[in-house]
Amino acid sequence: MEKKNKVTMSDIAREAGVSQATVSLILNNSRSIKLSEETRQRVISTALTLGYKKMPAPHRDNGQEEIALLINVMPSYDPFVDALSEAREAAWRHDTLLTLYDYGDDPELAVRIIHQLSQRRCAGIIIASPVTQAIDFSVFAHQTELPVVLLNVYDRAFPLLPTFLPDDRANALQITRHLIDQGATRIAHIMGDHWMEACEMRLEGYRQALLQAGMPFDEQRVMATNWSLNETYQATLALMKLPEPPDAIFCSSDWMTLGCYQALTELHLRIPQDILVAGYDDQRIADQMTPKLTSVQLPYIELGRMAVEYICSGEDAATRVRMAGRLKLRASTAV
Known part of the structure; x- marks a missing residue:
């Protein structure tokens, strides 16, 4: 029997008529952004109808910490979506919310987001891109004392920065x-x-x-x-x-x-x-x-999980992971 394609957040967003960021917030039970109850119920209903397998259990509103993932463009369907989904699941397993911020490749907007995060209960920040590429991390350096991890991006000028990349x-x-x-x-x-x-x-x-x-x-x-x-x-x-x-x-x-x-x-x-x-x-x-x-x-599933677990485990050692994928x-x- 042919294996069915896995339902993704982008599938749910398309069917529910909302953005993928909205789906992520709702499935993470995030209350950091005001959304109508009708929108929440529509997204949850759509996810169940499509057979989304990883519906989270309701969490208590206990001032949970979040991990912020800043991405320079939100992919519709791209293999990198697997990294986002697995990062969300890994954060959930650590009783932490993963919140996605699409900064549109605008460093000034990213810096403003980071400044806001520094005032909240944020466990760490992941800077990511769906395209493996070099970035200028100097724009973000010294903007926050929160742990920062790079996912699918890198900057050789910062060799001690935790970095997770495909090989x-x-x-x-x-x-x-x-x-x-x-x-x-x-x-x-x-x-x-x-x-x-x-x-x-x-x-x-x-x-x-x-x-x-x-x-x-x-x-x-x-x-x-x-x-x-x-x-x-x-x-x-x-x-x-x-x-x-x-x-x-x-x-x-x-x-x-x-x-x-x-x-x-x-x-x-x-x-x-x-x-x-x-x-x-x-x-x-x-x-x-x-x-x-x-x-x-x-290996985006593995890399997304590793980036989150690095923050959740409180690691502070320099880490630069390049992981090979699987030949299909x-x-x-x-x-």
């Missing part, structure tokens, strides 16, 4: 190794933007896997895009026009593979019989494509 290099390495193990000898890589260090690390993992296998690195087989379907489509067509076209393509995100699939279909190439295709980040679409897409599941094998690489 993009290791993830790309295991994907490329898998394609090699499947018999591919001319593996192409369609990447995102060069300015993103996460993309460069995926490129490094790809190169490292080729080197370890004694296979040459061919710059012609690496195509940089702006993550769009059209550019991925065009990059795939260009790759297949090479004198020795690739027999496997590793795309830097599952979303990008939609453009890749389209180009290969137009060229009458079958996946995986004629060419192997693998993605990255294991979005929902990976299991819904034809053929289903091999991808790597990022599907039909797009099954030969």
Whole structure:
């Protein structure tokens, strides 16, 4: 029997006609923001109807502490939502509320939120992003005496700051190794933007896997895009026009593979019989494509939990975690 997709807060928000932040507040029993009882009941009813499995028990209004998670943009559906959901659950297990603040990538707004948090019963602050990226933490430094943790973001200028990240290099390495193990000898890589260090690390993992296998690195087989379907489509067509076209393509995100699939279909190439295709980040679409897409599941559930538990346990040691994900094998690489 095919496993059903897990119901997320974004699913509940869409059905109930409210924001995901509102759903988080209600399911956390937060009273820090005034919401109508009708809205609360609608969200709870929607969650139960959709089969949301982690409905919290009512908590006493006892002045609970909160953990504030500041995110620079609220994802609708993105694998990073798993980190938010697990962080909420971890906080709940510690009898603490997780409150999300979307500061819209506006550092001034984030600083104002932090100043307000310093006046409340806040156990700590998590600064996060759905996209793995560097941030300028100096904007936030010295703004509060509360513990601060970084989730999916980092700043090398602050090496003692607790930081929890996916290991993009290791993830790309295991994907490329898998394609090699499947018999591919001319593996192409369609990447995102060069300015993103996460993309460069995926490129490094790809190169490292080729080197370890004694296979040459061919710059012609690496195509940089702006993550769009059209550019991925065009990059795939260009790759297949090479004198020795690739027999496997590793795309830097599952979303990008939609453009890749389209180009290969137009060229009458079958996946995986004629060419192997693998993605990255294991979005929902990976299991819904034809053929289903091999991808790597990022460890956001583990990282979200670890960030919260670091604060709840009162840790103060320098911690920098880079965690590899899990390779999810599907039909797009099954030969």
